[in-house]
Amino acid sequence: MTTMKALVATDYGQPEQLTVAELPVPRPGPGQLQLRVAAASINPPDTYAITGAFGRVLEFPYVPGTDFAGTVTETGPGVTAYRVGDEVFGHALPRSLRAATAGAARPSLSTGALAEYVVLEADTPKVAHRPPSLPADQAAALVIPGSTALVLRAVAAVQPGEKILVIGATGATGLTTLPLLAAAKADITATAATEAGGELLRGLGADRIIGHDPEGYPTGVDVVLNLILPEDRLAAAARTLRPGGRFLTIIFPPPEPAKLGRDDVELHFILDTDGKLGSMATVAEGAISGELATPIARRYRLDDAVRAVVEHARHHPLGKIVVQP
Ligand SMILES: NC(=O)c1ccc[n+]([C@@H]2O[C@H](COP(=O)([O-])OP(=O)(O)OC[C@H]3O[C@@H](n4cnc5c(N)ncnc54)[C@H](OP(=O)(O)O)[C@@H]3O)[C@@H](O)[C@H]2O)c1
Numbered sequence: 001m002t003t004m005k006a007l008v009a010t011d012y013g014q015p016e017q018l019t020v021a022e023l024p025v026p027r028p029g030p031g032q033l034q035l036r037v038a039a040a041s042i043n044p045p046d047t048y049a050i051t052g053a054f055g056r057v058l059e060f061p062y063v064p065g066t067d068f069a070g071t072v073t074e075t076g077p078g079v080t081a082y083r084v085g086d087e088v089f090g091h092a093l094p095r096s097l098r099a100a101t102a103g104a105a106r107p108s109l110s111t112g113a114l115a116e117y118v119v120l121e122a123d124t125p126k127v128a129h130r131p132p133s134l135p136a137d138q139a140a141a142l143v144i145p146g147s148t149a150l151v152l153r154a155v156a157a158v159q160p161g162e163k164i165l166v167i168g169a170t171g172a173t174g175l176t177t178l179p180l181l182a183a184a185k186a187d188i189t190a191t192a193a194t195e196a197g198g199e200l201l202r203g204l205g206a207d208r209i210i211g212h213d214p215e216g217y218p219t220g221v222d223v224v225l226n227l228i229l230p231e232d233r234l235a236a237a238a239r240t241l242r243p244g245g246r247f248l249t250i251i252f253p254p255p256e257p258a259k260l261g262r263d264d265v266e267l268h269f270i271l272d273t274d275g276k277l278g279s280m281a282t283v284a285e286g287a288i289s290g291e292l293a294t295p296i297a298r299r300y301r302l303d304d305a306v307r308a309v310v311e312h313a314r315h316h317p318l319g320k321i322v323v324q325p
Pocket residue numbers: 043044045144145148167168169170171172173174191192193194211212227228249250251252270271272315316
């Protein structure tokens with residue numbers, strides 16, 4: 001049996017309890033691809049899954065990692081869109097996790113991308129060919145933030161001059177979305193806890209920076225993008241909106257409208273697991289055109305993947321953490 005290195009959880013626990021271990025190389029079944037992983041990025045759901053925050057839905061040993069770029073090394077029966085040697089990138093969840101987080105109709109089975117090899121389903125809008133001009137590490141970094149930024153832009157439909165408040169702007173999603181809002185000529189207020197964060201946001205198009213304290217939120221806002229606050233903290237953010245304003249939130253679970261404390265604004269919960277607005281092909285186009293990019297904060301080898309997940313969970317760097325086998 002051929003084995004590979006992988007980041008492994010053997011039970012629910014903290015990121016520090018993960019290990020790098022040898023597992024059998026997964027083989028593709030019907031409709032599936034096997035990839036040699038070139039880069040995988042770390043996302044908040046990787047930690048939520050292993051700590052049990054999504055519920056007791058995992059099967060162990062569990063390999064985290066949903067966002068990847070890699071080379072096709074084997075195709076299962078029935079795969080026509082990809083061949084051995086193709087460069088691809090995208091997003092795939094273990095089926096159990098996907099059912100728990102999204103309830104989406106399209107399956108997207110994955111064995112976990114924080115490994116030397118991953119097997120995943122080919123026929124999903126969340127997987128696409130990687131353009132040659134998009135390096136593997138940047139492609140892996142861009143997957144969730146890029147698709148989420150496209151959906152936020154489409155749903156927010158910001159008009160030139162509209163006042164927009166971005167809460168959680170220093171996260172990977174915010175850093176990727178901000179340039180799209182700036183290109184739409186929005187008037188952008190964005191949150192940052194540090195000087196370095198504020199400077200980065202200004203460089204990406206923010207007009208003014210405020211801290212995390214809701215006391216500093218502006219008023220008369222047309223659109224709020226909530227990229228971090230849980231349901232019980234939405235009312236303070238919703239108070240900033242003008243009557244008729246739009247409140248977009250990406251934070252799971254979808255909030256009850258009553259949590260906003262306003263019945264004169266629109267509430268939109270953003271989740272596009274089926275890739276209707278944020279397919280990987282669209283993300284690839286955005287990357288080629290230069291409008292989509294996610295800064296990479298740090299790169300780790302797979303041998304150091306435990307440190308990579310711990311750093312993501314405990315220190316919130318400005319930009320993505322990418323692991324390269
Ligand atoms: N629904 C969807 O489709 C979707 C898509 C992508 C992400 N998400 C979810 O969105 C969340 C953010 O993801 P991400 O990858 O962008 O996060 P991330 O990279 O982990 O960053 C989160 C950011 O929020 C900042 N923050 C923390 N508390 C804050 C507060 N009270 N006010 C303002 N900013 C605050 C943090 O700054 P400090 O480090 O200074 O605290 C950090 O920069 C996660 O929960 C993720 O699961 C959902």
